[in-house]
Amino acid sequence: MDKINLFPKIPDDFLLQCMHCGMCLPSCPTYVLTKRERSSPRGRIRLIKSVSEGKLPISDAFIAETTFCLDCRACETACPAGVQYGRIIEETRWAIAQQKTPDFKSGLIKKLLLNGLFAKQKRLQFVARLIRIYQCSGIEWLNLKLNIAGLFSKKLKDISPLAPKINKKFTHQLLPEFLPAKGETKFKVGLLTGCMQDIAFSDVNVATAEVLALNNCDVFIPRNQGCCGSVHAHSGDSKQACQQILQNAATFDLDSLDAIIVNAAGCGAFLKESDKIFSGDSDSATIDKVASKTKDISEFLCEIGFKKPEENLKLDVTYHDACHLAHGQKIRSAPREIIESIPGIKLIEMEESDWCCGSAGVYNITHTETAFELLDRKMGNIAKTGASIIVSANPGCSIQLAYGVSKQKNDMQILHPVSLLWRAYQGESGN
Numbered sequence: 033m034d035k036i037n038l039f040p041k042i043p044d045d046f047l048l049q050c051m052h053c054g055m056c057l058p059s060c061p062t063y064v065l066t067k068r069e070r071s072s073p074r075g076r077i078r079l080i081k082s083v084s085e086g087k088l089p090i091s092d093a094f095i096a097e098t099t100f101c102l103d104c105r106a107c108e109t110a111c112p113a114g115v116q117y118g119r120i121i122e123e124t125r126w127a128i129a130q131q132k133t134p135d136f137k138s139g140l141i142k143k144l145l146l147n148g149l150f151a152k153q154k155r156l157q158f159v160a161r162l163i164r165i166y167q168c169s170g171i172e173w174l175n176l177k178l179n180i181a182g183l184f185s186k187k188l189k190d191i192s193p194l195a196p197k198i199n200k201k202f203t204h205q206l207l208p209e210f211l212p213a214k215g216e217t218k219f220k221v222g223l224l225t226g227c228m229q230d231i232a233f234s235d236v237n238v239a240t241a242e243v244l245a246l247n248n249c250d251v252f253i254p255r256n257q258g259c260c261g262s263v264h265a266h267s268g269d270s271k272q273a274c275q276q277i278l279q280n281a282a283t284f285d286l287d288s289l290d291a292i293i294v295n296a297a298g299c300g301a302f303l304k305e306s307d308k309i310f311s312g313d314s315d316s317a318t319i320d321k322v323a324s325k326t327k328d329i330s331e332f333l334c335e336i337g338f339k340k341p342e343e344n345l346k347l348d349v350t351y352h353d354a355c356h357l358a359h360g361q362k363i364r365s366a367p368r369e370i371i372e373s374i375p376g377i378k379l380i381e382m383e384e385s386d387w388c389c390g391s392a393g394v395y396n397i398t399h400t401e402t403a404f405e406l407l408d409r410k411m412g413n414i415a416k417t418g419a420s421i422i423v424s425a426n427p428g429c430s431i432q433l434a435y436g437v438s439k440q441k442n443d444m445q446i447l448h449p450v451s452l453l454w455r456a457y458q459g460e461s462g463n
């Protein structure tokens with residue numbers, strides 16, 4: 033990985049245009065919550081430009097503003113000038129990571145979590161098994177009931193309910209390395225099983241593989257895959273992010289595949305843009321291939337004309353647009369097409385369906401208060417639909433929404449679009 037990351041260069045005329053515009057402000061959650069110009073896309077662009085030109089130092093206040101941004105990219109959708117805000121904020125975080133040494137505590141957490149766990153899938157699986165024992169033994173229930181975490185710190189108390197429910201079995205225990213097409217083979221695809229998706233949503237990986245096989249795809253699910261690298265990239269570690277892409281790429285026979293299927297919005301957005309992020313890198317040929325072959329599962333199914341299910345599910349569902357699917361990958365209609373293809377399903381659109389739920393990677397851990405404010409807003413909009421199922425295509429959103437559902441003490445289910453389709457194919461009503 034030989035790319036040298038510097039602060040993004042923002043031309044003067046662009047900033048001038050921004051000053052007369054401001055169309056992104058009403059769609060920016062951090063601006064709407066605070067009404068502070070510096071917490072808006074335009075304000076941040078101005079700050080980043082000043083720092084990149086050496087007119088302002090890389091101060092703690094500047095760093096705080098860049099981390100306060102959700103990287104939800106709603107501003108990209110709103111911007112008539114087509115500003116690639118996601119690139120600007122991410123390159124800024126990389127530049128900060130290169131030029132500022134983090135304090136001991138955050139440096140250690142970063143090293144342990146990102147390099148120690150998310151870069152090593154087997155280690156992550158081991159820790160996940162310990163978490164499952166904690167969750168199944170009743171200790172988690174006691175902790176939440178008696179507020180034991182709160183005795184140590186308020187932060188620990190706040191984030192305790194956000195721990196994802198760990199699956200009994202992970203992807204490699206549920207799926208073979210090769211799942212042949214049911215019937216004629218028309219496509220050959222690889223399935224990215226991910227990090228969080230593997231330990232907390234292995235059922236979504238199973239649904240993805242089975243749905244693909246039923247749609248005439250040979251599915252390759254190589255072992256030794258791991259995190260796509262997006263968590264490292266979003267946290268400023270571009271070197272490890274690139275490493276993760278290359279490690280995963282080596283497990284696939286890229287040239288033989290029609291597509292690499294991704295069922296987590298954040299991972300898909302990152303991989304699709306990785307060719308631009310790492311352009312000029314010595315491994316760019318491999319990265320270009322990964323970027324061009326990456327497809328979101330809903331996008332791919334719609335492109336190949338997936339088989340319409342016949343089972344009538346009789347369910348009222350609402351759809352939450354994950355930021356990195358709607359704003360990052362510009363995919364909005366494909367998941368809805370899948371939902372609406374199922375007989376008996378009534379899709380009830382919620383207000384602000386593409387407004388961030390507050391999950392945003394690790395934002396609900398680093399900025400818990402703001403994340404919960406956004407979650408309350410989202411849950412209010414969901415409640416107004418009266419739906420019994422929330423459909424969403426990103427593990428982070430599913431974890432955050434599950435917490436929202438548990439706070440409201442109702443029994444709403446949260447499903448990935450492909451899980452709903454798999455349920456319809458299987459002829460299950462789910463009631």
Ligand code: SF4
Nearest residue numbers: 060101102104105107
């Ligand atoms: S990415 Fe989201 S939070 Fe950040 S400036 Fe854009 S709209 Fe605001």
Ligand code: SF4
Nearest residue numbers: 050053054055056111
């Ligand atoms: S919408 Fe685009 S051009 Fe307008 S202020 Fe926001 S970033 Fe600048």
